[in-house]
Amino acid sequence: MKPVRHVLTLGDLAVDELKTVLKLGEEIKAEFKEGVRTKRLEGQVLGMIFEKMSLRTRVSFEAGMSHLGGASMLLEEQHIGLGTRESVKDVSRVLSSMVDCVVFRAKLHKSVAEFAQYSTVPVINALTDKSHPCQALADMLTIKEEFGSLDDVSIAWVGDSNNVAASLIEAAAMLGVKIAVSSPVGYRFSDEEVKEMTQQRQPGFELVFHEDPREAVRGANVVYTDVWVSMGQEKEKDKRLEAFKPFQVNAELMALASPDAIFMHCLPARRGLEVTDDVIDSPQSRIVEEAANRMHAQKGLLVWLLEK
Ligand code: CP
Ligand code: NVA
Numbered sequence: 001m002k003p004v005r006h007v008l009t010l011g012d013l014a015v016d017e018l019k020t021v022l023k024l025g026e027e028i029k030a031e032f033k034e035g036v037r038t039k040r041l042e043g044q045v046l047g048m049i050f051e052k053m054s055l056r057t058r059v060s061f062e063a064g065m066s067h068l069g070g071a072s073m074l075l076e077e078q079h080i081g082l083g084t085r086e087s088v089k090d091v092s093r094v095l096s097s098m099v100d101c102v103v104f105r106a107k108l109h110k111s112v113a114e115f116a117q118y119s120t121v122p123v124i125n126a127l128t129d130k131s132h133p134c135q136a137l138a139d140m141l142t143i144k145e146e147f148g149s150l151d152d153v154s155i156a157w158v159g160d161s162n163n164v165a166a167s168l169i170e171a172a173a174m175l176g177v178k179i180a181v182s183s184p185v186g187y188r189f190s191d192e193e194v195k196e197m198t199q200q201r202q203p204g205f206e207l208v209f210h211e212d213p214r215e216a217v218r219g220a221n222v223v224y225t226d227v228w229v230s231m232g233q234e235k236e237k238d239k240r241l242e243a244f245k246p247f248q249v250n251a252e253l254m255a256l257a258s259p260d261a262i263f264m265h266c267l268p269a270r271r272g273l274e275v276t277d278d279v280i281d282s283p284q285s286r287i288v289e290e291a292a293n294r295m296h297a298q299k300g301l302l303v304w305l306l307e308k
Contacts, residue, residue, distance in 0.1 A: 025298075029296035032299075037069075061103050105126035143155070154179070157180070157216070158182050225275055
């Protein structure tokens with residue numbers, strides 16, 4: 001029996017394990033493009049708990065599991081009453097006695113951590129307030145496909161120091177990629193968070209912070225942004241929209257990046273706020289490829305975790 005592994009952040013993987021997951025994702029994608037769908041997870045079942053909305057995460061896991069010969073089921077929070085109808089501990093122990101893996105999108109990271117503590121099958125974080133590891137897997141796959149390799153690629157993150165940024169920085173650290181970050185005052189990572197995200201830093205990794213988004217973007221190969229108001233932060237909306245205004249990715253900002261630069265966004269996007277239409281719809285935009293790679297990268301993760 002394989003020991004149970006959980007992926008709550010990318011730091012739960014060793015660097016070579018992360019590279020193996022990405023390679024598996026690439027291989028499975030190449031096969032899929034040839035029309036081959038090998039049933040590597042035949043008979044296995046994925047339980048998916050969502051406490052927040054989702055399009056990409058839910059569909060990519062569900063379609064991916066189906067392509068791999070397995071099945072999946074959506075367990076909406078209002079139906080299972082996690083923590084209200086029943087304790088997290090009991091749901092975890094019961095659910096993991098029936099399914100082979102659990103994907104959990106939670107309001108609070110600590111809910112996923114508690115769930116994993118009692119689960120007898122692998123638990124995958126499908127986004128929490130702290131991290132979005134599956135997104136970073138797809139992002140790195142997308143960047144590698146674009147530039148042929150991750151060597152010498154530089155990423156600029158413009159906007160909120162949020163879950164998506166945290167996992168992207170963690171991935172960059174583990175894969176030795178340069179990243180520049182520009183966030184407004186009050187919305188920056190703490191030293192403690194930076195320390196945690198960069199624990200497995202590899203040669204080639206550089207993390208720099210810029211007050212001015214233009215300095216972060218100058219010469220970058222990838223310009224990445226995300227919403228200014230994440231799910232669960234709706235009450236802070238007015239304050240946030242004001243603070244983030246100078247951090248919009250528009251054509252003027254994009255022009256400072258490398259001529260071969262691509263634009264990335266995890267989606268959903270608030271067009272006209274963090275990004276303008278002329279950027280997100282431009283030939284430089286890779287948002288659809290990036291979203292599609294969610295499925296391919298997660299297939300790599302599922303096969304790595306579950307294949308017998
Ligand atoms: N990027 C992402 O996780 O999208 P969803 O919220 O639609 O799953
Ligand atoms: N930062 C966003 C990402 C959505 C995929 C949020 O947490 O709402």
